[in-house]
Amino acid sequence: MTYEPVIGVEVHAQLLTRSKMFCGCSTDFGQPPNTQTCPTCLGLPGSLPVANEAAVHMAIRAGLALNCTIRSSNWFARKNYFYPDLPKGYQISQYEEPICEHGWIPLEVHGTTKRVRIRRAHLEEDAGKNIHASAGSGSLVDLNRAGTPLLEIVTEPDLHSADEVDAYLKALRDILRYLNVCDGNMEEGSLRCEPNLSLRPKGETTFGTKVELKNINSFKFVKDAIDYEITRQTQVLNEGGTVHQETRLWDTAKGKTAVMRSKEEAHDYRYFPDPDLMPLHISEGWIEQVREGLEELPQAKLQRFINDYDLPDHDARVLTSSRTLADYYETCVQLGAQPKATSNWVMGELLRELNHAGIGAEDAPVTPERLVELLTLVEDGTISLKAARELFPEFYASGKTAHALIQETGLRQVSDEGPLTEFIQTVIANNPSQVAQYREGKEAVLGYFVGQVMKASGGKANPKKVNDLLKTALLGNE
Numbered sequence: 084m085t086y087e088p089v090i091g092v093e094v095h096a097q098l099l100t101r102s103k104m105f106c107g108c109s110t111d112f113g114q115p116p117n118t119q120t121c122p123t124c125l126g127l128p129g130s131l132p133v134a135n136e137a138a139v140h141m142a143i144r145a146g147l148a149l150n151c152t153i154r155s156s157n158w159f160a161r162k163n164y165f166y167p168d169l170p171k172g173y174q175i176s177q178y179e180e181p182i183c184e185h186g187w188i189p190l191e192v193h194g195t196t197k198r199v200r201i202r203r204a205h206l207e208e209d210a211g212k213n214i215h216a217s218a219g220s221g222s223l224v225d226l227n228r229a230g231t232p233l234l235e236i237v238t239e240p241d242l243h244s245a246d247e248v249d250a251y252l253k254a255l256r257d258i259l260r261y262l263n264v265c266d267g268n269m270e271e272g273s274l275r276c277e278p279n280l281s282l283r284p285k286g287e288t289t290f291g292t293k294v295e296l297k298n299i300n301s302f303k304f305v306k307d308a309i310d311y312e313i314t315r316q317t318q319v320l321n322e323g324g325t326v327h328q329e330t331r332l333w334d335t336a337k338g339k340t341a342v343m344r345s346k347e348e349a350h351d352y353r354y355f356p357d358p359d360l361m362p363l364h365i366s367e368g369w370i371e372q373v374r375e376g377l378e379e380l381p382q383a384k385l386q387r388f389i390n391d392y393d394l395p396d397h398d399a400r401v402l403t404s405s406r407t408l409a410d411y412y413e414t415c416v417q418l419g420a421q422p423k424a425t426s427n428w429v430m431g432e433l434l435r436e437l438n439h440a441g442i443g444a445e446d447a448p449v450t451p452e453r454l455v456e457l458l459t460l461v462e463d464g465t466i467s468l469k470a471a472r473e474l475f476p477e478f479y480a481s482g483k484t485a486h487a488l489i490q491e492t493g494l495r496q497v498s499d500e501g502p503l504t505e506f507i508q509t510v511i512a513n514n515p516s517q518v519a520q521y522r523e524g525k526e527a528v529l530g531y532f533v534g535q536v537m538k539a540s541g542g543k544a545n546p547k548k549v550n551d552l553l554k555t556a557l558l559g560n561e
C-alpha cells in the first residue's frame with residue numbers, strides 16, 4: 084500500500100520585543116537566572132497582567148504579511164496545566180478568536196508554487212525553563228523566559244513531504260526576519276517547530292490519526308524527524324496496526340522519535356477567557372496604518388530583483404536571502420554600479436568574507452561606497468578583474484580605499500598605449516610564424532598573442548586594450 088503523508092505545522096516564534104508579554108520585565112537573553120522577573124511573570128497571587136502593545140503590533144504585522152485577517156476583537160484565554168516552569172498553573176494564550184486567522188503563504192517546491200493555508204496565528208506567553216542539573220542535585224527553575232511573547236502560527240494540513248515542510252519553514256522564517264519580529268534562530272529556540280503528521284492511503288480524502296513531533300531544533304532535524312516518522316507509521320499500518328494519537332519527541336542521538344505522552348485534548352486544558360485581561364480591540368485604522376507601513380517581503384523583492392536588475396533567478400535568491408544583504412546590494416546599484424557585476428562581487432567575494440566572519444551584511448567592514456569604488460576601477464580598466472579579486476581579502480580587512488591599495492600593491496593595470504605597444508612589438512618580432520598564420524586568416528592565433536603580451540607585462544596589461552592594439556599591429560606591420 085502506498086500512503087500519502089499529511090502534515091500541518093505549529094510554529095512558535097519568539098517576538099523581538101524589549102519587554103515581556105504581560106509585564107515590564109526585560110526579555111534580554113542570557114542574564115543570571117530569575118533576575119528578570121516580577122510578581123506578574125512569577126505568577127504571584129494578586130498581580131495583574133497588562134498586554135504589551137509592541138507585541139500586538141508585531142502580531143498584526145506578521146499576520147498581514149501572512150495574508151491573514153486581523154480580528155478587530157480578540158481575547159486572551161487561560162490554558163490550564165501543571166508544570167514546574169509555569170508557576171501560575173496556566174499559560175495565557177489565545178484560543179477562540181485569535182488575533183490573526185485565515186491566511187496563506189506562497190510556497191515554491193521543486194519548481195511548482197502552491198499555497199499553504201495559515202489556520203491561525205495567536206499571541207501567547209512562553210513558560211520558564213527547567214534545568215536538570217547533575218544527577219542527585221535536583222532540578223532548577225529559571226523564570227527569566229516566563230512571559231516572553233510568542234506568536235504561534237498554525238497551518239492547515241496542507242503539506243505532504245519533508246521537503247515541503249522545510250520550504251515552508253524557511254519561507255516563514257524569512258518573512259518573520261524581514262519584518263524584524265523574530266530572529267528566526269531555530270538552534271537557540273526562538274523559532275520552534277512542531278509538525279503534526281498522519282498517513283492516508285493514496286487517493287483517500289479523510290485524514291488518518293496524527294502524531295505531533297516535538298524537540299526539533301534545526302532544519303535538518305525537521306527533515307530527519309519527518310522522514311523517520313513517515314517510515315515508522317508506514318510500517319505500523321502495513322503490519323495491520325493502528326497509529327496512536329500521541330506526542331513524540333525527536334531523539335537526535337538515536338535518530339528516532341519516541342512517545343512522550345498520549346495526546347491531550349483541548350478540553351483537558353479547560354480554556355476560559357482570562358478575567359484579568361480586557362479583550363483586545365484593534366481598529367481598522369490601526370490595521371490599515373500597519374498595512375501601509377509593511378516592508379517589501381522576500382518573495383516580492385525576489386521578483387523585483389529579477390525584473391529590475393535583470394538578474395538570474397539564482398542571484399536574486401541569494402541576494403534577497405536577507406534584508407540587509409538585499410539593501411547592501413541595492414545601495415551599490417543605486418551608487419551606479421553595474422547590476423550583474425555587483426551581484427557577482429556581493430555573492431562571491433563579499434559573502435565569502437562575511438560567512439567566514441559569521442556576520443551579516445549590516446556589519447560588513449566594506450561599505451557599499453567602498454565596494455563601488457573598487458568596481459568602478461575594474462570597469463574603467465585601472466585594475467584587472469583578476470587582480471581585484473586577489474586584492475579583495477586585504478581590501479576587506481584593511482579598511483584602505485581601493486585607490487590607495489592599488490597604488491601600494493602596484494597592481495595598477497597598464498592601459499597606456501606606449502608601454503603596451505612596446506610589449507606587442509617584441510612579441511610580434513619573436514613569433515614570425517604565428518604572425519604569418521594570423522595573416523593567412525587563422526584568427527584563433529590572436530589568443531596566443533594576447534597571452535604572450537599579458538605574460539610579458541607580468542599580468543598587468545589591460546587585456547581588452549591589448550586585444551585592440553594587437554589586431555591593428557598584426558595587420559599594420561605588413
Ligand code: ADP
Nearest residue numbers: 089090091092238239240279280281290291293
Ligand atoms: P491539536 O488540537 O491536537 O493541536 P489541531 O486540530 O489544532 O490539533 O491541529 C494542530 C495541527 O495539526 C495543525 O497544523 C493541523 O493542520 C494539523 N493537523 C490536524 N489534523 C491533522 C492530521 N490528521 N494529519 C496531519 N496534520 C493534522
Ligand code: MG
Nearest residue numbers: 093277279295
Ligand atoms: Mg497542538
Ligand code: ZN
Nearest residue numbers: 106108121124
Ligand atoms: Zn515580569
